[in-house]
Amino acid sequence: MARNLTRKILEAHLVSGRLVPGEEIGIKIDHTLLQDATGTMAMLEFEAMGLERVKVGLAAQYVDHNLLQSDFRNADDHKFLQTACARYGIHFSRPGNGISHQVHMERFGRPGLTMIGADSHTPGAAGVSMLAIGAGGLDVALAMAGHPYYFPCPKVLGVRLTGELPDWCSAKDVILEMLRRYDVKGCVGKVVEYYGPGVASLSATDRETIGNMGTELGATSSIFPSDARTRQYLEAQGRGDAWIELAADPGCDYDEHAELDLSTIEPLIACPSSPGNVKRVAEVAGLKVDQVIVGSSVNSSYRDLMVTAKIVEGRHSHPDTAFHVNPGSRQVLENVAEAGGVMALLLAGARIHQSGCLGCIGMGQAPGTGQVSLRTFPRNFPGRSGTKDDRVYLCSPETAAAAALKGVITDPRDLGGEMAYPRIADPEKYLVDESSIIFPTPELAKTEVVRGPNIMRLPEFDALPDTLEARVAIRVEDNISTDGIMPAGSKILPLRSNIAAISEFVFHLVDAEFVSRIKSLGDAVVIGGENYGQGSSREHAALAPRYLGVRAKIVKSFARIHKANLCNFGILPLTFKNPEDYALCAPGKKVVFPEIKKHLQGGAREIPVEVDGRTIITLLDVSDRQREHLIAGGTLNFVKQGGKG
Structure with missing residues (x-):
């Protein structure tokens, strides 16, 4: 076959299950x-x-x-x-x-x-x-x-x-x-x-x-x-x-x-504030650009930096446009330097940063108020740059370089009248540098683990009760990302090893009053729309809400990784059988999950939920393994009890 x-x-690599989609x-x-x-x-x-x-x-x-x-x-x-x-x-x-x-x-x-x-x-x-x-x-x-x-x-x-x-x-x-x-x-x-x-x-x-x-x-x-x-x-x-x-x-x-x-294929650009909001570059050409960044986790290879360097070589970036370069690795930068690309970028006014994600997760490089930023990054979710109401566009290195030179969004094909397109070949032999990687050895196994004062123990969570009573803490719209649930950025990310501290910022970009409100509710429920939890894999978007008391999320549909993270931390990932029931679940409403533990133990897919005394039906599409984890209050609880992860 x-x-x-x-x-x-x-x-x-299969160790369990059948290769049947959805199983x-x-x-x-x-x-x-x-x-x-x-x-x-x-x-x-x-x-x-x-x-x-x-x-x-x-x-x-x-x-x-x-x-x-x-x-x-x-x-x-x-x-x-x-x-x-x-x-x-x-x-x-x-x-x-x-x-x-x-x-x-x-x-x-x-x-x-x-x-x-x-x-x-x-x-x-x-x-x-x-x-x-x-x-x-x-x-x-x-x-x-x-x-x-x-x-x-x-x-x-x-x-x-x-x-x-x-x-x-x-x-x-x-x-x-x-x-x-x-x-x-x-x-x-x-x-x-x-x-x-x-x-x-x-x-x-x-x-x-x-x-x-x-x-x-x-x-x-x-x-x-x-x-x-x-x-x-x-x-x-x-x-x-x-x-x-x-x-x-x-x-x-x-x-x-x-x-x-x-x-x-023609030059394309993702407009604010979603990677799916794609248009032809020609459709938005002429818009003033305040910042251009080439690099980060995508488009930061030798080829991408060298094509940028060759496009700007012998020229200077527009005086009203900040021009940044984030190499993908130290090795990439060394090879670009060997090929003369670093000098071309420097003379074009580029600010060459250390190899890292940087502005892609709001760790610096935030644009100014109302400014337009063109980035070769993978995401432009609202506020992810570190600036509220940001205007971030995603594009190729060619489109970014053209904007850096012209100061406005420019179809890079328009540069064809000024120069030949620089086709870049990868080196036959890269300069290889792994000197900054520490390889494991038997001697290093004797190392004592050093813990700073911000590194806190994992919180412990209760098992699922027989019946769960809670209140709706927030209701959000479609396509809420994990950035919307648990923001990144230079202020918040350093708290990632301290769940009590980082939980103070849950839904901060969506509803600044969320944390103070949920603390008065006890057990809580989050209501969401389609594609809830898209974006980053960060489990803090499940772990921190659980710490605050979120025991269930009822949405129209989930993004894959976030749904798995919810199961890992004992939060029920439920979807509306009738999407119109979303309107019934307003913030503050009392929500009861009668005999919820019994329903999970019995393998029920349809889970009745009482909202202010009215029963709606939600769906629990999880595996038998995940049901056991949810009943235990999370995967670590289950593993510590002798179960298999």
Whole structure:
């Protein structure tokens, strides 16, 4: 039977369940990835399991989010992570070495392996043909402890690529075209598998860009075949021995199918304030631009920085436009410098920052009041930049460079009359730098873990009661992101290892009075619309609300990772059977879940809920395993009681 590539990898790693879309499966995980904004809590969760060493093929911890050391908190957490990695056998990438996705692809990624990461853009590993999935920190901690990763078996959307990209267009325009077609929830529950003759025209880092931002489609993951371009990249990184050929079988089936002719792609841009709000650059050309940033977790590779450098070479950025560059890794910057790109960027007025996520998660680089910011980042959710009512656009490096030069949004094809399009070839041999990665050794296993005063113990949560009584604490609209639930930024992210402190900011961007109100309610319920919890994998968006007393969320539909995180921390993830019942659940209403524990134990999918004395029906679409975790009050409770994660 002919099989697609996704199914091949899933079959090779399957440990439980059937490969039937929607049914829960468990797969063996080869690699785990943590970054510091999620890693501190995940490391505390791993420690709570009482193991001496990690039990996964390769575990890596990157420091790329909380790089701003405005007080002791971030520095303390970095030392905690470094010493914990040494103690437990985890690779540690030091601050400034690079963004997790870029560095993992450079130094560790291998075709055909599975990886989960506590970062929603982990699927960027599609660049080297890994089946990589974003997950909550607790799921990653469990994988580090040797447990399978459980998730709903995805459908596979096969996208056949033909043709080649025209000048002044690049991989960012490809994924923006996908977002124009599918929006931010059109690929929920799916792996997007690219194949066809057009694939060969895309480099490994082009594919990383597309895989990284596939997350914005709502996709579980994205994947490309491992071919000559993959081999070329791995050999250039000095890791040719990691390459194997992987592809879908000829004539295989896909659950859904699409075609995309790369030669028809044109410059695209995602307008405020959603990655799915995509328009042609030509439609918004002429708008004054105050800030341009190239880099972050996507579009921060050698190719992306060099094409930017070549476009601006011999010119200077517009006097009214701030021009920033965030390299994806120290190695990327070294190679760009070797090719003369750093000097070209500096002479063009670029501010070259350390390798890290920086402005993508509101860690600096916030635009001014009312200013327009063009970024090659993956997200532009409201307020994510650190500025309220921000005006953030997402675009390719070519479009960003054109705006930096002209001071207004500019179709980069308009530069064609001034210069030839710079087509960038990857180096035949990269300058390889892994000097800032600390590899685990038996000697380091004797390291004492250092804990700063902001690193608090995990809170303990009660099991599910027989009957749950609560009040509606807040009702929100469609597409609320995890940034809306638990904001990031330089003020809040340093509190990530202190749940009591970070919980003071739950829903802060949506309703500044939420925390003070919920404290007077006792047990609480959150009501939401469609695609609730899209965006980042941060489990704090489940953990902190649970700490405040949220015991259930009733919404029209959930984003995948957030729903799993809710189960992990004992919050009931319910959906309205009748979406019109959303209107009945106003803030302050009394909500009763009669005999809720009995309903879960009996496997009921339909859960009756009394709202001010009126009964509505909600749906609980979770696995039997997740039901046990919810009854126990969360996954850690269940594991400590002897259950399997």
